[in-house]
Amino acid sequence: MRRLILILPIFLAAGMCQPKIEYVPVKPEVPADLLRPVPISDRRAETYRDLAILATEHLNSAQTANAKIKAIGSVLNPQ
Structure with a gap:
């Protein structure tokens, strides 16, 4: 019983100290x-x-524009 009394405050304190995300x-x-x-x-x-x-x-011109669109897509959605 004595161990329970000593351990219980540790668990209570750990539950109250949650980091803010x-x-x-x-x-x-x-x-x-x-x-x-x-x-x-x-x-x-x-x-x-x-x-x-x-x-x-x-x-x-069309090929250059398509290459730019692909490059912008890779910047916005890296995978």
Whole structure:
């Protein structure tokens, strides 16, 4: 019985000293170059060659934009 009387205050004191948990939201930092718009060519196509060059430039712009979207996704949702 004496041991119980000595141990009981320890358990009571341990139950009362719970640490306060504080959650702090963390805003991910996206690099500025990923937020810069991808330029789109304003070239005027007058020949088939110009049309092919314009299509290539638009494809490169789309691929660059998709790469930026993927990079921003990896910053916001790291896995």
